[in-house]
Amino acid sequence: MRLRLASPTVQGLVIAGLSLFLALAAVSWLAIGSGAQLLFPELAQKALAEADQARRRVDAAIELGIPVERLVGVDALFADMHRNDADIAFLALTGDAPGDRPLFLYGLEEADFRRLLAAPGQAAAREGLAESQRLRAGYLVTALPLRSGTLLLGHDEQALVRPLVDNLFDIAVVVLVAMLLAFEVMLVVITANVAQPARAAVAVLKSIAEGRPGPVTGTAAAGTLGSFIARLDVFSATAAGQPAAAVRPGASIVGVRLLAFLFVFAEELGRPFLPVYVAEFAAATPQLNPNLATGLLIGLHMSVVALVMPFATILYSRLGRVRLYAAGALLATAGLAGTALAAGYWDLLAWRALSAVGYATTFVACQGFVIETTSRDNRATGMAMMVSGITLADICGPAFGGVMAERFGQSTTFLIAAGMAAAAALLVARLMAGGARRAETPRHVTLRDFAVALRNRPLVIQVCLAALPAKLLLTGFLFYLVPVVLLGIGQQEADVGRIVMVYGLAMLVGGPVFARLTDRWQNHAALVAAGGAVSSVLLILIPFVDEGSAAMVAILTVAALGIGQAMSIPAQVSMVVGMASEREVRQGQAPELTVLRFIERFGGGAGPMIAAPLAAQFGAAQAIGLFGIYGLASALLYALVAVRPVRTGAP
Amino acid sequence: MTTKKRYSLIATVGGSMMIVAILALILAGVLNFLRFDETYMRLVAQRLEVTAQAVGRAVALGLDLGLPIESQDNLPGTLRQHLAADPDLRNVTVHGCDGRTVIAVERGAAAPEPWRKHLGEASWFAVEADGMSVGLGIVGPLGICGAGVSITRSAEAYLDAVNAVRHRFLWGGMAAAGAAGFAIAVAAWVFGRRRRALGAVDDDFARLLDGKAGELPASLSAEDATEGWERELVAAYLAARPAIAAGPREGGAS
Structure with missing residues (x-):
């Protein structure tokens, strides 16, 4: 740990990260301070107008000869006012004598009201207050005389800054994305300028140590490292006494992390609102069932990804990783821009399919890059590098996309996504540059794989009762039903994005x-079963939840889905790897794993296609409940069929 | 060349971080500004709605008694009362369901007729260059449209507030960017500064090439390395050192 904290790279990143955080915090603090100051006069005038209207209505009754203490309907008046303006905290009518008990008081306890009246009032502290207004104990109190008695209307002072404070959630998302992006960029810069030259120097030093001087690093670096490398190259060339060949440091695997991040991030930006975006087009298209059409279009994306991947794998060996990735990123750019500008449902369908082709192609290019630039010893590290880029994008994309959609509109968010995909196309030549270590390419699924896999009964159980339900829950519930339900009850896109983000965090x-x-x-099977149950059990409760607590329950349910899948996925992969031959797994050619991934992707495509008609037939909340029942039933059946007690004790 | 490259690395590191920081600051500033704008609009709309509802209640009372709006003689007085109560108001209008103005009281020049774009809507809020308006549709006793109320206030106060906040955000954002830029420059310098273990390797290598080889310096140890690549490099150097010490020394001239 001491080693890492002492590292100039870590220190530099910490200083830069902290400064960025503080700068964004300062901007937000300025926004809240300025906002409160500039908005306060408006709040005061609004309060005065509301109090005046209430006064007129009460006075009208008093003018008719009704004594103020015998007025009827003051509670309805308060309810009506509060319905129109949630910032109104209380309404009170008092008699003429000071210190009298309030005749009517709504929204506050009498003891609190008395404390409030006893609190010192600030009138001059803020500009824009009328003579009749005071700031008391966190309330803006407007007191207007009635024909008999006084009317007091209280507004929560904090209500004014609440939207600005709520905005801090959006800013937190910006901070998170900016920090992660800065980290990714720094990783690439450091690798290209420091780690790679150092690796080349190590290769040259090893040649010298083995008595084979001659190769040079063929690279330039900065500062002390640069000075050392320059001397080393001269030494090595001189020692060999002949023109020296440069060692090829090979492509840096770090680049794949940023590339994977960019293409997944671009696609994930639309996640929190895609179903409602599509539904609008579907509803405007005659002779089309909007729900079915929406589910079909969202599911189509994942199905196209599954279908295109084998073809992209074939293209990989012909085009090479850089051109394949660039082509994929450009297709995704066109697909996302087309999604933003689509004129109708059928347009949108075509653009989403194109975007899916781009997604699949870039994915295969990244996968191939890892396979080419790693050996069997470090392939897992390479894949982990790619997966970490994807995971970060899964976390940041929906949250950031939600914020963008709420502020700038859904179409604009897709245009921003297209910009991200275009940036990925521009960066690929630099980030995937360098020589390949081996001539391996990603492998595509064949019919033989299916024949091998489907003869394997445990694998069939694994696929049908664990892998498929998991994917159906992910895409049907999280990608389709969560946005539909939450946006349907009035949540904003940014809220949905943050809730979807919880899955990635979990x-x-x-x-x-x-x-x-x-x-x-x-005991892998037990974890798979437990994970399946954890991810689905809360879903069953959703139909019984009232709208007021829907957002909180959604957060818990999405977190449970994430935790459940985090429990079951590693165990599932471990089990399937155990079913395949070790040699094929080491070569990355196990048909069991290839088929599992292929079927999972199709399962992902089927999720929204199943969820949409269920939601249309029974309602979105009930559809979630049905998904929960299916998930739980699958987990229980899986537990019955696959879980065996663990043998304890040494054999 | 080495020095130039060293500074270019610091510039690359600092520049990359600065671009990300500026983009994040712009985005945060824009989000905050939009939220301020939204809150301001909401307050204005709520305030105008209060008056519109009061006028609407008066109109609806007459309609319920069977009086068409043209015959409600008390309305001009009510409208004038509301206009007088709020100095920001520019116009209070009661219009027919077809959009024609029935009664209007105004302060200053006659306002445009924003309700014409919103006929048939139960309530609306519109912001134009010359004013902010709220409208309500009033349902008659038969459950169909009876009339409409429109209230317009000057956009001057809004534009002043928006300009004030825009200036504050601009200057505040620039100050924050300046402070972040300074801290990022420090971060880039920290990142680019000499590493102890690597420095010891470089010094020792230079001495070897100059023919001043001696015992292995105590400071030269992979343990002092702070990062993986540095540790690997020091270890590889220590393994190659005997061969380097025995090899040609012409390289020292560099």
Whole structure:
């Protein structure tokens, strides 16, 4: 730990990260301070207008000869006012004598009201207050004389800054994305300017140590490292006494992290609102069932990804990784821009399909890049690098996309996504540059794989009762039903984005923990079953939840889905790897794994296609409940069929 | 060349971080500004709605008694009362369901007729260059449209507030960007500064090439390395050192 904190790279990143955080915090603090100051006169005038209207209505009754203490309907008046303006905290009518008990008081307890009246009032502290207004104990109190008695109307002073404070959630998302992006960029810069030259120098030093001087680093670096490398190259060339060949440091695997991040991030930006975006087009198209059409279009994206991947794998060996990735990123750019500008449902369908082709192509290019630039010894690290880029994008994309959609509109968000995909196309030549270590390419699924896999009964159980339900829950519930339900009850896109983000966070935190537990307990099937149950059990409760607590329950349910899947996925992969031959797994050619991934992707496509008609038939909340029942039933059946007690004791 | 490259690395690191920081600051500033704008609009709309509802109640009372709006003689007085109560108001209008003005009281020049774009809507809020307006549709006793109320206030106060906040955000954002830029420059300098273990390797290598080889300096140890690549490099150098010490020394001239 001491080593890492002492590292100039870590220190530099910490200083830069802290400064960025503080700068954004300062801007937000300025916004809240200025906002409160400039908005206060408006709040005061609004309060005065509301109090005046209430006064007129009460006075009208008093003029008719009704004594103020015998007025009827003051509670309805307060309810009506509060319905129109939620910032109104209380309404009170008092008699003429000071210190009298309030005749009518709504929204506040009498003891609190007395304390409030006893509190010192600030009138001159803020500009814009009328003579009749005071700031008392956190309330803006407007007191207007009635024909008999006084009317007091209280507004929550904090209500004014609440929207600005709420905005801090959006700013937190911006901070998170900016910090992660800065980290990714720095990683690439450091790798290109420091780690790669250092690696080349190590290769040259090893040649010298083995008595084979001659190769040079063929690279330039900065500062002390640069000075050392320059001397080393001269020494090595001189020692060999002949023109020296440069060692090829090879492509840096770090680049794949940023590339994976960019293409997934671009696609994830639309996640929190895609179903409602599509539904608008579907509803405007005659002779089309809007719900079915929406589910079909969202599911189509994932199905196209599954279908295109084998073809992209074939293209990989012909085009090479850079051109394949660039082509994919450009297709995704066109697809996302087309999604933003689509004129109708059928347009949108075509653009989403194009975007899916781009997604699949870039994915295969990244995967191939990892395979080419790693050996069997470090392939897992390479894949982890790619997966970490994808995970970060899964976390940041929906949250950031939600914020963008709420502020700038859904179409603009897709245009921003297109910009991200275009940026990825521009960066690929630099980030995937360098020589390949081996001539391996990603492998595509064949019919033989299916024949091998489907003869394997445990694998069929694994696919049908664990992998498919997990994917159906992910895409049907999280990608389709969560946005539909939450936007339907008036939540904003940014709120939906933050809730969807919880899944990625739960996976990020839970993944390593449960992977260690999987290895320790060695009862993989039990973890798969438990994970399936955890991810689905809360879904069953959703139809019984009232709208007021829907957002909180959604957060818990999405977190449970993330935790459940973090429990089951490592155990599932471990089990399937155990079913395949070790040699094929080491070569990355196990048909069991290839088929599992392929079927999972199709399952992902089917999720929204199943969820949409269910939601149309029974309602979105009930559809979630049905998904929960299906998930739980699958987990229980899986537990019955697959879970065996762990044998304890040494053999 | 080495020095130039060193500074270019610091510039690359600092520049990359600065671009990300500026983009984040712009985005945060824009989000905050939009939220301020939205809150301001909401307050204005709520305030105008209060008056519109009061006028609407008066109109609806007459309609319920069977009086068409043209015959409600008390309305001009009510409208004038509301206009007088709020100095920001420019215009209070009661219009027919077809959009024609029935009664209007105004302060200053006659306002445009914003309700014409919103006929048939139960309530609306519109912001134009010359004013902010709120409208309500009033349902008659038969459950169909009876009349409409429109209230317009000057946009001057709004434009003043928006300009004030825009200036504050601009200057505040620039100050924050300046402070962040300074801290990022420090971060880039920290990142680019000499590393102890690597420095010891470089010094020792230079001495070896100059023919001043001696015992292995105590400071030269992979343990002092602070990062993986540095540790690997020091270890590789220590392994190659005997061969380097025995090799040609012409390279020292560099």
